[in-house]
Amino acid sequence: MTDWAIAVTPPRWRRWLLAETPHSRLQARLSRTYLSWVTFARNPLAMLGLIIVGILVFLALFAPWIAPHNPIAGDLGNRLQPPGESHWLGTDQQGRDIWSRIIFGSRTTLLIIFMVAITAAPVGIAIGATAGYLGGKTEAILMRLTDAFLAFPKLVLALAFAAALGPGIENAVLAIALTSWPPYARIARAETLTVRSTDFVAAARLSGASDLRILIGHIMPMCMPSLIVRVSLDMAGVILIAAGLGFLGLGVAPPQPEWGAMVSEGRTQILEQWWVCTYPGVAIFVVSLGFNLIGDGLRDVLDPREG
Amino acid sequence: MTQPMIEIEDLSISFGLGKDRVDAVKNVSFTVAPGESYGLVGESGSGKSTILRALAGLNPFWSGHMAITGQKLGAKRPRALRRLVQMVFQDPFGSLHPKHTVDRILSEPLTIHGFDDVETRVRAALDRVGLGPVFRFRYPHQLSGGQRQRVAIARALILEPKVVLLDEPTSALDVSIQAEVLNLLTDLRQQLGLTYVLVSHDLGVVAHMCSRLSIMRTGEVVETASADELSEGRLLHAYSRQLLIASRGYDTAAIAAFGDF
Numbered sequence: 028m029t030d031w032a033i034a035v036t037p038p039r040w041r042r043w044l045l046a047e048t049p050h051s052r053l054q055a056r057l058s059r060t061y062l063s064w065v066t067f068a069r070n071p072l073a074m075l076g077l078i079i080v081g082i083l084v085f086l087a088l089f090a091p092w093i094a095p096h097n098p099i100a101g102d103l104g105n106r107l108q109p110p111g112e113s114h115w116l117g118t119d120q121q122g123r124d125i126w127s128r129i130i131f132g133s134r135t136t137l138l139i140i141f142m143v144a145i146t147a148a149p150v151g152i153a154i155g156a157t158a159g160y161l162g163g164k165t166e167a168i169l170m171r172l173t174d175a176f177l178a179f180p181k182l183v184l185a186l187a188f189a190a191a192l193g194p195g196i197e198n199a200v201l202a203i204a205l206t207s208w209p210p211y212a213r214i215a216r217a218e219t220l221t222v223r224s225t226d227f228v229a230a231a232r233l234s235g236a237s238d239l240r241i242l243i244g245h246i247m248p249m250c251m252p253s254l255i256v257r258v259s260l261d262m263a264g265v266i267l268i269a270a271g272l273g274f275l276g277l278g279v280a281p282p283q284p285e286w287g288a289m290v291s292e293g294r295t296q297i298l299e300q301w302w303v304c305t306y307p308g309v310a311i312f313v314v315s316l317g318f319n320l321i322g323d324g325l326r327d328v329l330d331p332r333e334g
Numbered sequence: 335m336t337q338p339m340i341e342i343e344d345l346s347i348s349f350g351l352g353k354d355r356v357d358a359v360k361n362v363s364f365t366v367a368p369g370e371s372y373g374l375v376g377e378s379g380s381g382k383s384t385i386l387r388a389l390a391g392l393n394p395f396w397s398g399h400m401a402i403t404g405q406k407l408g409a410k411r412p413r414a415l416r417r418l419v420q421m422v423f424q425d426p427f428g429s430l431h432p433k434h435t436v437d438r439i440l441s442e443p444l445t446i447h448g449f450d451d452v453e454t455r456v457r458a459a460l461d462r463v464g465l466g467p468v469f470r471f472r473y474p475h476q477l478s479g480g481q482r483q484r485v486a487i488a489r490a491l492i493l494e495p496k497v498v499l500l501d502e503p504t505s506a507l508d509v510s511i512q513a514e515v516l517n518l519l520t521d522l523r524q525q526l527g528l529t530y531v532l533v534s535h536d537l538g539v540v541a542h543m544c545s546r547l548s549i550m551r552t553g554e555v556v557e558t559a560s561a562d563e564l565s566e567g568r569l570l571h572a573y574s575r576q577l578l579i580a581s582r583g584y585d586t587a588a589i590a591a592f593g594d595f
Contacts, residue, residue, distance in 0.1 A: 049471040055435050059473065226429035229392050230489065233421055234443035235413045244442070248433045 066328045073324020079317030087133045096124035098131040098284045107300045117302040119292060125302065128284035129310050135278070135285045136314065139200055139269045140262050146204040148258050151211025156246050158212070159219025160238070170216065177209040181268055189277035196279055199272050203265055214257055218250040252329035260322035263315035270311050286311050337404050339497060339529040340366040340389070345398035347384050358384045360553045361398075368496075371523060371530040373540035373547030375577065381553040382533045383424075386499045389531065390421045402497060417447055420490035424502040426482035430474040436460070436485050437470045443493050459488040463518060480511035484518070491522065498523075500532040504539065516542060537581035541565055549574045551595060 037045075045062075049055040067073055086093060096114070101121035108118040116125040158169035185202035192198045222228060223246065231241050272278040273287025281288070286307040293303030347359040359381040366372040374382040387393045389400060391411050400407040405415055423429035430439055440456045449455060457467060463484040474482055483503065490498055503519065504512040520543060523530055534540050540547050541564050548555045549571070557571040569575050573595045580592075 047476070048468040052435065052437060052471060055437075055471040055473065226423040226425060227431040229387075229390075230421070230423065230429055230486075231431075231442075232392065233390055233416070233419075234489070234493065235416050235446045236442070240446070245431055248431075 063328050067324050070324045070327060072320050073327070076317045076320025076322075076324060079313060080321060083133050083137060083314055083317070086130050087137045090130050090134060094124075094127035094130045096127040098123060098127045099282050107296070107303070109300070110302055116306045117300070119289070119303050120296070120300075125289070125306050128289060129286070129307060132284040132286045132289065132307065132310070133314075135196065135283070136266055136269060139196065139203070140265055140318075142200040143203050143207055143265050144258055144262070146200070147207035148211055148254060150204075151208040152215045152247060152250055152254055154208070155212035155215025155217075156219045156242055156250055159216035160223050160242055160246055166216075169212075173209045173212045176206065177213075179206050181206040182271055185268065185272055186275070186277060189272065194277045194280065199269060199278055202272075203268055207261065207265070210261075211254055211257065214253055215247075215250045218253055219246050222246050222249045256322055256326045256329055259318055259325055262318035262322070266311060266315050266318070336368065338365040339368040339370070339403060340372075340531065341399070341401040341404075342385070342389070343399040345385065345388065345396060345400060347381070347388055347393065347396045349395065358553055359388075359396075362548075362550075362553075362555050364548055364555070364558065366529055366531060368529055369523075369527050370546070371532060371544045373544035374531065374533045374550060375535065375537055375540050375547055376550035377535060377577075379552075380550040382550050383501055386421070386501050386531060386533050389497075390419055390499055391416060392421075413447065417493045418495050419497045419499065420493060420495040421499040421501065422483070422486050422490050422503045425506045426479055426486050427474075427506070429486050430482055432474055435471050435473055436465075436477075439474075439485060439489055440492055443489065447493060455492060459492045462491065462522070463488045478511075479507050480515060483507060483511075483515055487515075487518065487522070491526070491528075495528070497529045497531070500530055502534055503532070505534070505536070512539075519543065537564065537578055549577065 043054065044058050046054065046058065049058055067077075101123040102118075103122050105114070105118050105122040106120055108114050108122075110117040114124050114126070116129070118124055119128070154169050154173065158166040158173075181203065184206050185199060188198050188202040188205075189195075192201075228241060228245055231245050236244070269278060270285075270287030270290070273285040273289075274291040276288070276291070278288055279285040289307035290304040290311075293300065293305075293307075297304055342365070343363045345359060345362045346357065348355055348357045350356055362381075362385060364372070374385060376382045384393065388396045389407075391407070394409050402415065402418060407415075434442075437456060440459055441452050444452045444455055456470065460467060460470060465481060465484050465488070469477065469481065469485070474485070477485065483506075487503075500519065504515050507515060516539065519530070522528065530543070532540060532543050541561055545561050547559055547561070547564065549557045549559070549569075551573055557569060557574045559569055559574070563569065564578070567575075567578060569578060572593070576592055576595075
């Protein structure tokens with residue numbers, strides 16, 4: 028707490044953010060966010076994770092400008108070239124540049140992660156918090172439903188979906204999201220059980236707040252920290268499942284680049300032309316690691332028991 | 335006779351069913367006049383806080399008769415009636431939402447009840463409890479225990495209630511802060527014409543704050559006395575007298591003479 032006080036007159040924006048007495052709602056909120064960021068930034072591994080994911084986002088956004096070659100059009104005269112000057116990571120069996128395909132493949136990965144996060148997490152928190160808050164029959168029904176979904180193996184359900192609905196990114200997302208929300212519901216319920224009997228919830232009830240207002244305004248904010256941590260740690264798993272689906276040919280339609288499918292294409296010549304499946308594999312590994320590091324860092328910042 | 339502010343008749347509260355059933359409160363009756371401050375005293379588990387929570391509407395498992403300003407309390411109470419009874423909790427660290435600013439804590443009840451002039455009312459509420467506008471956008475973790483309890487009092491008063499239920503409002507505070515908060519509560523009652531029901535295990539606090547009190551033990555009222563009777567030590571029941579001795583501090587001879595009730 029004192030190390031910023033020692034610094035010779037911190038810049039004005041910093042003094043504003045660290046003010047003991049905020050003068051508006053916005054300042055209070057930003058100040059809180061800034062303090063969390065300071066804690067997060069102190070953790071070098073978490074920052075490494077953030078940099079990795081930052082690079083991933085950057086590559087995905089600017090793929091057409093960054094990629095040196097066309098990721099889809101192959102040059103059959105240039106098949107299976109080893110890594111070199113014109114093709115940094117070599118070419119695959121259709122003569123396509125692997126580095127360019129990895130760059131474009133990041134879009135698929137990021138899209139799947141994003142879609143799963145914005146579908147599974149809200150469903151999980153809504154079901155879990157409602158069950159925990161209302162209790163009784165509602166809780167019994169909602170939690171047995173959760174248990175039923177928890178019993179589905181992710182990859183098998185994803186396979187079934189892809190088989191029934193055809194391969195494609197939407198079906199992959201649907202399958203992953205459907206099997207990802209139950210753990211979030213359980214976390215949200217557990218947090219809700221500890222929160223619902225607190226005096227601040229009793230005070231909200233005394234002030235005439237409806238159940239919905241208490242759920243959304245008072246209980247869900249208390250569930251968010253552990254949920255955010257869990258979601259960011261789960262992202263690595265989502266990437267692996269997405270890659271697994273791609274490997275089995277159930278992800279993105281073939282000419283489009285996808286990391287799992289790229290590993291799969293190279294597996295017949297894994298010893299002779301190792302680069303074909305190694306580099307996409309490294310990409311999957313690095314990005315999964317990045318999300319795990321961020322999750323660990325967030326856990327340190329958002330630990331709900333810190334208050 | 336004027337209409338009593340609070341009427342409680344034959345109130346019983348129990349938890350659990352069958353052989354797990356615990357009767358927390360048994361056939362308790364008392365009335366509180368408008369503007370009066372009434373004390374409920376007793377050791378932990380005597381049912382005093384349970385009565386308060388039932389009166390606040392936080393515990394639906396009660397039987398008997400309760401009325402506020404003559405309006406009978408049922409299982410569901412209308413919002414307008416709910417507004418009349420507010421509560422200050424024992425632990426100021428648990429009664430304020432850790433992720434809400436003081437501003438939100440105070441303005442949310444106003445929004446719910448459709449008050450206008452939220453801005454002015456929030457400022458006035460902070461002013462009334464001796465907290466300046468500088469505290470308005472702070473989070474609870476940026477406040478001391480006494481400041482938090484002041485915010486909790488401001489929240490209880492912001493809906494302009496008639497009855498304020500005080501559940502050991504100072505027992506979680508430093509001794510030096512306790513008197514400040516008690517004096518604040520006394521002043522506010524006089525200024526706003528509030529009716530208090532104060533729960534405490536501390537006879538000193540009750541003697542300071544209340545004009546009448548009930549002494550409770552294992553869910554029953556042992557004795558009802560006035561503040562004068564309490565300060566003069568004219569208590570009839572042996573348990574009450576023992577509680578009074580205990581409140582005067584530790585004394586080996588007195589402790590040795592204690593009986594089990």
